[in-house]
Amino acid sequence: MTEQRDYKDTVFLPKTDFPMKAGLAQKEPGILSRWESERIYDQVRAARAGREKFILHDGPPYANGDMHIGHALNHILKDMVVRTQTLLGKDAPYVPGWDCHGLPIEWKVEEAYRKKKKNKDEVPAEEFRAECRAYARQWVDTQREQLKRLGINGNWDQPYLTMDFDAEATIVTELLKFAQSNMLYRGAKPVMWSPVEKTALAEAEVEYEDIVSTQIDVAFEIVESQDPDLVGAYAVIWTTTPWTIPVNQALAYGSHIDYHLIEADGRRYLIAEPLVDAFIKRLGHETHDLHFFMKGAGLEGTKVRHPMHHLGGFYAELRPMLAGDFVTTDSGTGLVHLAPDHGEDDFELCKANGLNPKFVVEADGRYREDWLWLGGQGSVINPKFTAPDGPICSDLKEAGALLSASADYSHSYPHSWRSKAKVIYRCTPQWFVPMDKPSATSGMPDGMTLRETAEMALAHTRFVPAKGRNRIGAMVQGRPDWVLSRQRAWGVPITLFVDRTTGEYLVDEAVNARIIAAIRESGVDAWSDERAQEYLGGAYKAEDYERVVDILDVWFDSGSTHAFVLESGKWPELLRPEGYEGPHADLYLEGSDQHRGWFQSSLLEACATRGHAPYKAVLTHGFTMDSKGFKMSKSLGNTISPIKVMETRGADIIRLWALSVDFTEDHRIGDEILKGVGDQYRRLRNTFRYMLGALSDFAEDERVALADMPELERYMLALLADLDADLKQAVADYDFNTYVRRLLDFCNEDLSAFFFDIRKDRLYCDDPASLERRAYRTALDTLFHALVRYAAPVTVFTAEEVWTSRYPEGGSVHLLEWPEVPAPDADKDTWTALRTLREKVTEAIEPLRREKTVRSSLEAEVTVPASAVPEGFSDEDLAALFITATVSRGQGEDVTVTKTTHHKCGRCWRLLPEVSEDGALCGRCEDVVDAPETPA
Template sequence: MCADTPETLDYKSTLNLPKTDFPMRAGLPKREPEWLERWEKIGVYDRLREKQGRKPFTLHDGPPYANGNLHIGHALNKTIKDMIVRSHQMMGFDARYIPGWDCHGLPIEWKIEEQYRQKGRDKDDVPINDFRAECRKFAAGWVDVQRDEFKRLGITGNWADPYLTMDFHAERVIAEEFMKFLMNGTLYQGSKPVMWSPVEKTALAEAEVEYHDKESFTIWVKFKVVGTDDASLDGAHVVIWTTTPWTMPSNKAVVYGEDISYGLYEVTGRPEESWVTIGDRYLLSDSMAMDVFGRARLDDTMVRRLRDVTQDELAKIKLQHPLAGAEGSNGEWDDLRDFRAADFVTDTEGTGFVHCAPSHGLEEYELYRGLGMLDQVITYNVVEDGSFRADLPFFGGKKILKPNGKEGDANTAVINKLVEVGGLLARGKIKHSYPHSWRSKAPVIYRNTPQWFAAIDRPVGDGQDTFGKTIRERALTEIDNVNWVPKKGRNRLHSMMEARPDWVLSRQRAWGVPLTCFTKNGALPTDEDFLLRNPEVNQRIVEAFEADGADVWYEDGAKERFLGGIVNPDDYTQVFDILDVWFDSGSTHAFVLRDREDGSEDGIADVYMEGTDQHRGWFHSSLLQSVGTTGRAPYRNVVTHGFTLDEKGMKMSKSIGNTIVPEKVVQQYGADILRLWVAQTDYTADQRIGPEILKGTADSYRRLRNTMRYMLGALSDFTDTDRTEPAEMPELERWVLHRVAELDQIVREGYARYDFQGVFQAVFTFATVDLSAFYFDVRKDALYCDGDTLRRRAARTVLDILFHRLTTWLAPVLVFTMEEVWLERFPGDESSVHLTDIPDTPKAWLDSDLAAKWAKVRAARRVVTSALEVQRVEKVIGASLEAAPMVFVADDAQRAALESVAFEDVCITSQIAITGDDAPAEAFRMPETDGVAVVFEKASGEKCARCWKVLPDVGTHDHAGVCARCDEAVS
């Protein structure tokens, strides 16, 4: 009999208990900045660039605007980009990321003007280059703020040398790219309606406009029929409907539809309050007539239809403006209005007739341009601040909008005057979707002004006809040479490109790159020599911009400096409009991808990745600019994310109070939690975030952290001498290697197609279900209690393999946590998980037959563990090791699989019996696992004092109170 007793021997000290200092509480908000400092100190990004023989991979950064703190959309955007860059780097690429900023444009200019107003200063009294210097300083300040905020999110990149659109070289290239349009014949000056912001006093591009509901005045206006021999029509009125009363002073025509049925109607009765007179006759489309009369408070008993009005009759009619002959009008509206058919007229709303002010409507403009009648119909009644020209009768100086963007007095003045002259049939208000400037949030108008355009349907004169003769043709061709994620992005941009008008390049502002061109004095925009196209002049300009920036354009004597000795400066006028900032950002491929050493070898980015709104923004302008100058798209792949909403699916708004600020999330949870939220969401659609969602994300993080902590503890003293070859391993370990090989393919393919949700879900499920809930649970006994057995060595070898895969698979997502995990095992001044690649995983580990067998084993295990849980809840047993269940298995192949493995270890019981007999009726069953039933029995024997298994042989060995396995391990 042995001298030791269970009471006197401390068996706990003989166990291989896990050892790790890795804390369960992450403390991310406090610790993440330490890792950031470490990465900067050891130069992780630069060291990655030193790796030789790698294929370059470039994600080109769509530049955020340098004018405020980051919002949650910024965090989502930059985190996705970071995951793309990091994952490709760890898959063997030289993945480069050059962050950049949009620095020119109206929002910055507006801020400086706001500062001036607060100090009582007038922008126009400040020398323009002094003003531009203040804009530059403002932008630079916000670049520094945003750079620190992005870095705090764990975003890797060349932060020391980002690109800025206001850098001198960038300004030089933007001007140079503009000059390519000048030289290839696509640049022209035209006067046409463009979206105009009266508040900001500049033209806007479609990408600078967003649509919001707006309440507008709506009026039904009468145009008197004159100049016809038909007595029934003479003196009748054609009625139009408009939601922009302020355009009525600019009316030049009314149009009708060729396929619309029209009738002549007479008023036979009237209510007490009405602007109609009994006997009035009106021309209206038959489908809208009663709706119109209803607006005038007439019902069907007060109106009768006299007859049809044919297209031939309409073609002979002339109309009189309702203000014609008004006292004090000075003949402004006395000319007869044009009246003709147009293909854009419908009879689904309005009256069936459309009021035309070609200076304020693109369809009307195009109609009269096609007719060669623009000279007769274009007006210049609205000036840059959205007010009527001072000498316009009745309305001079009236404003469409106030400086704060609210409704001005122009609409009311027009309506009141029309009422006074008897020109209205009805009026009202309507709430509808209306374009607003996305910067000032104020409504915009269409206004005819001289602007500079890039013609997208004019042949490009640069000899690259293989890409299509026009910018539109080139763009539509190149769209199909790009991979779109998701695929619907292709259709969206394609439809936009098919329908878009010419590109408005000019803005009437001060802070930006000027349109570096000159016009000939006395020449018309249609003349061949209107624009100076001189390579020598162009070269002077770009060299000056390279040396001193675009400010040189505004210096005294600039025209003489650039033209002197080449042409006579007195013969030309210098253009002072600035370029649309979308041209700035659309040109970034040239000075980033093409010109930088860390750019792209062929000047094309592997990926552009932005929000879905950039189909009409950066994706759009970059494509237009690039095909216009190079004939090809600047990107191979375009990845799009949706918008970020609150937990209820509502748009975030400061006024509602439902915004999520990245900085606050980082302060409360840490950046890795925010990054994990990005990885868990389907970013291709709109995604939601809020306190409850973040709590769920933090819970997922804790489960992953626990998985990593378990491995660290089990691998605390692992060395290469413990390593076991896969061929020698037990089946369970070889099954884990099979799953690793499966996962490695899923991870690599998912990262390659930017499917971070798919990657994370696969890895998370593997870590929590296959590993924590199954493999770790099963092998805990062997790891803790075995001596130096093959089983324990194999398990630890697999854990080492899992460690290297999980840390590198997850490093692009959880950049801080995986670094912490890595350094816990591999400390050192130069150590970092981000300097490693995802290890190659042998395909030989794949074993589908073994996987199929273990699927049967795990299915039976679920029935056993569920049966034991019933006994535990009922307090029949305290732990599964107290059980010795009988397992009835009907399927021969499944029963053979269970009998070939240590199924009691798999089920974490002390003993187990497997039989093919019919199961008794009272046996535990699960409907989803047919053919497996369990009858509970308690294990017989004594409880091992070391491993806690209940076995008959406990107490019969050299060491008291232990089983044979533990006796050998203690020895």
């Protein structure tokens, strides 16, 4: 036996400096720094100048705290939208922005004051607002750097901030459009109020938590009635808000409800028939006597007296019983006590009957000092104050009116999502936008209300997922008038002057123009008493007008961003062509909670001023939960910090995770999930690494025409065309989960496990000049150019690394456009059958590998069912596809495997009949080694 030669130096192994180990956490900051120095965002804008526009308007995150995983997901999705539209050749700019006004920032500044034993009310308003502005600026700068680190490509040097003077002036301009079209009114209505934060709240600023409240049954003595048998009996109400009893003005009944007059404990009580037993049980009794029953309609004209009537004044007035269609027999007694100060239904029914609010509860939740009962006491949200042994219940008990009281009623209750404190309904004078009032001078179609205009706009808006339309539609359909005013300091002022005599606000274009100009120059501090006469000019006297000191709901700020970001011209890349009408933004993209927040405030603002929505489509994502499906919470210790993940794993891992989950629903993240994403990333990276090595020194003169390629290459390019179509459709559907899954599956299953595996023999061992090897490299080049583009919006740093590794002087991958891929004819059904047969062969070989009968499939001789082999494929073709020594065809239905007795070629390692002994060369390898250009 001759000594075996090592032919390694004659094999054409892949060559690349592209490392297998990613080192993303260390490498990405350098790539990011290069993008910034080369101004890659500006390069993209220049490359797409004049193309079809695609405008995603960034919903402003709040400038308050570090970026969390929800921020990361949200901005990665936006970046994916912008990058894929850019890849398709569109001009898709991205201007990030921040919400900077409002209570959360003001609250944080106040917290700092409290720590310093400092009273906010003793600090000049301008000084306090300056601190709020500085606080917001600090977090804008912090979040900006954190979001940039995610690889988000945008105009970071010129973001929009709602606290910029131009923005504040535009918000005022939009407000005054409402005023000029008579779409504002001041009214006293019950609104959500936070006694802790001392301001009205919007529904979007409220969250619901389960609490346990005191439930009480209170007796109101009937003193007047059409039915004399009722006089001297007691109408019983049940409530879980004892603190509203001091403001009671009436009782409500249901006209069609059956009521029983029962006797227990020597007293007669009026109770709805279905609720009698539950009431008797709360009283601690087992039996009762029935006197008679009646329909609620018979209670018309009945009057009762307040349990605290002995105090005189307000409490001495008799309370009417009023028919209310909101009264049910679901719980309680079937009779409802009415406090128009503290309930929407209460307010409307009392108002219709001439009963007006008394404004008893102060901003901090205490009763007015001059109130007859419990004046100066509170706070009304304090459980001790409303407890069964608290002052309210104690006084009712002493008056003989408290029939039952227990602190055990569990229910859902609204809380401020900032302070987490309970809120109340409180009637105060506020500024409202009417939902059901037509205005001929607004931007709405003639004769249509804001509600109708918004509903029409929603019908013309695309929603992803589609269920979003019903969600926001139901909210718009049932929402009350929009409460615009807040009683705080940090925000855009409601810049109105109200006539002290008539109560009407002033509408004067010249006055408005002076106000807007001043705020554009000096910001919100320009709205002051000192400058009131300056704005009013010579036509009006400042002493005749009240300058409104309330600020705007921060949702009005963010709802107006379309006006100062998309239409102002400050960002020319966002402008539509002159004369363009209709929704300015192609897409708004936020969390599903924004159906009641930004999506809705933007919708209402634009519909009132422009007659249509500001967006053509709305995409929503769910919330990120921990790996077990629980809501993330610092107290539970189950939060995942995207900043820490980037420091350890890299931003591309977070991006791959965010774009892999079904973000339209609630989704999960955790260490194990991120490890799985890391495995997916490594496989993708290795796919690129193989292609880079296999394409080393690829030259144009190697390229093979599609028509001259072998069937396998044509089949793979046909699969690439299918992938291309699927990815385009996924982009159109904003279905990024499918986009990433198809891309990864193609790389793993079609390329690495199939195409690369089969063709590595040709790559390594064929003559470089052979048609087959050149065809493979040509196909690889086509695949490379397509896949690096497909991956670029997902793994932005890695795609750049891949591209510059092959083309160091080729600019950025993010300047490229969607690839043009060939679509060759290929019998995909035939190849599907062959791949199925290949899997069966692999399965049949595996037991022999485990038993170490064969060390690799190259040592296997395989017999396959002749019926399973498509026409046109020789046994040699099959052996190359299956990577086996030989393949023969049998008449049976099973695949059989035996170990070959052939010798192994010393260069290509195939075991072939033509090889005379182990280490000798097969005919192909002899020809290649003998060729003059083969490495020695």
